[in-house]
Structures are given as C-alpha cells and as structure tokens.
Amino acid sequence: MGTALEPIELPNWAWERAEVRQALRARDMGAVFRHAQQYAGASQARIATATGMTQARVSEIMSGRREVSRLDVYERIADGLHMPDDARHLLGLAAGRERRAGGAAFDLAAFPEVVRVYAAQNSAAEEIQQQAREATELDVLAVRGLGLIGLNDSLLRACLPREQGGKGLRVRIALLDPDSDALARRAAEIGESAESLASGVRLAEARLRELAEVGDVGVWRYRMLPTWRLIRTDGTMFVGAFDAGWEGHESALYKVMETPHGPLYRGFRRMFEAVIDSAERTI
C-alpha cells in the first residue's frame, strides 16, 4: 500500500487478463478500479488522486452507484492508471498522447488555461462569489482565511451551506497550522506577531465549526510554508500566491479553467489533495 500520491502501475500481464480486458471492453470503470486494487494494491484514495476525482466519486463508481460516460473521464482514468495502448483501444480511446492534429501544445497555446487576470482579490470578488454560488465543490487553500471565509462579511461566507439552505455544496478548507514553524515564519513575513496570526486561524476555525453542523464542511491544518493561494469552484480555479511582505489577498489572481491537457489546473488540484492528505483535520 502506497500513499495517495504514489503512481499506480499494474504489471503488464494484469492488462492481458481476460477479466480486465472484458471490463475495459464493457467500459465498466468500477471493475477496472477493483482490478487496480487487486493487481496494484491501489487504495481508493490513490485511484482518486491518480484520476483527478474525489474519493467519494471513486467509491460511487466502484459500488455501481455512478457510471462513467464522458470521454475526458475515460482519458483521465486511462492516463491515471498508465494504461498501455492496447488497453486504451479496448476502452475506445486512441493510443497515447498527441492524438489530434494540433495536439496538446497547440490546444494550450490557442486555448490557454488562464482565461482572466485580476490585479487583486477584490477585483475578482464578484466573479468568485458567482462561481461559488453555482458550484457543487469549493476548495480553499489559505493562511487564516478570515477575509475569504471566516467572518460574516467574508468573500465566500454567503455561499456556504447554511446560507444556501443546504444545496449540497461540499466545502474543504485548508488553513495554516497555528502551532507550526511555518506560521511563525509567515507572521514575520507580513510584520505580524505569531500570536496574532495564530489566533486569526483559530477564530476562522471556530467560525467554520458553526457551519459544519449544518453542511458538508471540512477544515484542515497544514504545516508547510504557504506558497499558493487557491480557491476552486468545480472546474474553475482562482490562483494567487503568498510571498514575503505580501498578503494573500493582495496577490494578483489568475482564473484557471480546467482543460484536458492543462497542467496548471491539474497541478494545483493535485497539490491541494496532497496538502490535505498530509494535514490534520480539525473539523
């Protein structure tokens, strides 16, 4: 059993087995995932990370409660499980990458992942709220998150489950661990005392705990140095950065939209999963 981030490699002979080939031919992804567990010892979490899905989605597919029907999802699964070309063919996919005239490089140059740039968070506020209201998943990677989500008048507060009347939004928020070395360093970078920054994180947690009783809200404490600042609403991500002398909300912001070949959206998404994987869940 590896960690969620370890790549999944089935031995070549496993892809040759009759029952695996039958599952591919039938496009039965639940069975394909079970074979990945059987022959590569992959957990649902690893499959989820490798294929860019939530673990809940993997579990639904494996239990037959949900079927995969979208081509781009088949592509993600084929890529995530490192399917050889022969297996890709059984699934109805073309071999390897660079399948179309143009290819991934053309697609990304012609139709970039970054669709809009904002000078700072306040110029993106309305757009972020609009996206969050329509979303089914909201992920936030922040330091203390007070401006984003912790206070009544915070940017995303009005979009959260309680205010929404429980519309089925899943919220995951990663905040900097108030007891970490990284927090002390971050406090120094922005000219604040560690005590004040840590109490800000704790206040945000306390306010989020109030919401957790009424909706699907999870909060984690991470210990790495804050680098990227992320707000993801389904297939759209707003990306800024933390740096010395530079508060998160002052960072310029990119609006990144998911594309089949786009490395930015995928990378940030995977990084968020990695951060909460190694973080302590507090709510």
Add this chain to the structure above:
Amino acid sequence: MIEAELKARVHAPETVMRQLDERATARVEVYRDTYYDRPDGSLEKAGEELRMRTVHGAEGTRTVLTYKGAAVDAESGSKPEHETRVDDADQAHAILRGLGHVELIAFEKRCRNYDFTAYGRQMLATLVRVPEIDGTFLEVETIVDEADVPAALDDIRAVLTGLGIGAEDLTRETYTGAVAAQRR
C-alpha cells in the same frame, strides 16, 4: 436577422490560427453552454435551439440567452437568431425550467474569436475546440437579412478558401449531436 454561418473541420490548426492572428486580435473565451428543449423534444425535432451561454473571457463573464429558429438555408443550416444578455444566469435558468423546459445537454466550448471585415461584411471567425470532440473547428459567420444569405455564404466561402479550407472540409455536424454521441 439570420446568422449566415459555415463550419469546417480544420486539419492544419496552427496555420489557420497564424493567418487569423495576422488578421485580427483574438478574443480567447470559454463558453459554458446549456441547451434546453421541451419535454417532448419538439424544439430539437423542429431544428430550433434554446440556449443559455456563459462566456468566460479576459474582460469579464457574461451570460446570453439565445433562441434560434429552424434553418432557412438547407446547405449551410443558417438560422434566424434572437439573442439577449441576462444579468443573473441562475435566475434565467430557473425561468426556463419553471416554464417547463428541460436541460437537453450542457458542455464547454473553447474559442478564439476574431472580428474583422471582409467583402464589406462584418464577420466573426471562431476557432473552436470542444474537449469531448476530437479535432479543431472553424466557424465563420455574419448577420444578414434573409434575402442576402446566399451572397453572404459565398463571401464566407471565399474567406475560408483564403484560409486554405475547401468545400470538402465543411461540416453540418452539430456540437450538441457529437457531444451527445460521445456520452452515449
């Protein structure tokens, strides 16, 4: 007014993009489209379209509601078009559903739009990728009176020829049809 339009598969997208980039500045946009129909599917059967489109672009995000009537030109499939901007996309979706319409299909189009004048007409050329469909497409369109459709289509053909796209590359395949087929 009629949207006189031709659509083609692009076999050399790099070359076509380079030529269009020389002609005009591209507006790169992502369209998130939702098509509605009546529960009995009568809009689709009649060749009509009812669409909500949210356009994510460099300057902002806007939503438009569009109704297209049945084609007035069999060869190109050009349709009468009525379009208006909506302020609140959620509310507009709710109105359509409240009136009894059902979602037919929803998908994303990635577009490079070029506005330019050719043969005295205001034209819009759009390079299109739909993530779920293989290949790159080019649409060229101009808004005209019904009587002017044949002449407008001739001018559009000439623009396409100039970009190295011949009659054999033209297609009437719809994105909605291709995406639906892909998801089946």
